[in-house]
Amino acid sequence: GEDVEQSLFLSVREGDSSVINCTYTDSSSTYLYWYKQEPGAGLQLLTYIFSNMDMKQDQRLTVLLNKKDKHLSLRIADTQTGDSAIYFCAAEAGRAAGNKLTFGGGTRVLVKP
């Protein structure tokens, strides 16, 4: 089955850019997602990218997809203290597999003032 890997922790200064990396194994994944989890809450979708795209920009967020290397990254520009959270990468199996998502282990981002 699909395997999704992320680094565990990232520390960044307020105002700097953050880059969170993710690798996945199933080249047939149709969509890839970034979710954010704040303390004590469920996950919320931040952004997603379709597998035939290599970049998507959404305000302060930039997603880069290298399909050849099965590598996904999320860049957060001008990181704020409110960006401190756990970020999950997820890969979608496609409708034939019930649209299931496989999540990475999550990257905890700590933004220091």
Place this chain on the structure above:
Amino acid sequence: DAGITQSPRHKVTETGTPVTLRCHQTENHRYMYWYRQDPGHGLRLIHYSYGVKDTDKGEVSDGYSVSRSKTEDFLLTLESATSSQTSVYFCAISDSELYAYNEQFFGPGTRLTVL
């Protein structure tokens, strides 16, 4: 926020007892999912449902069963709770009939402790 509630929000139980967690949605979404979240493992899919009475196993389904008798309710049962099932459980819903991508909306979670 999508209308998803989970009950109970916190539960402490003893090894060997049955436990049922409830997920309730008001969005009329077709798909419902149960995940568990453990440190270092992210979220792992336990079971999911693609319609009333239609369910399937996820990657960590052993020791769990589910039922969906109505669109709005998805129940997760731990038949005989074990300490390894201590975790935070999240319910999620989605409806990919509406969008090409599968945005899942998550409930607030249930923290379960098995002593």
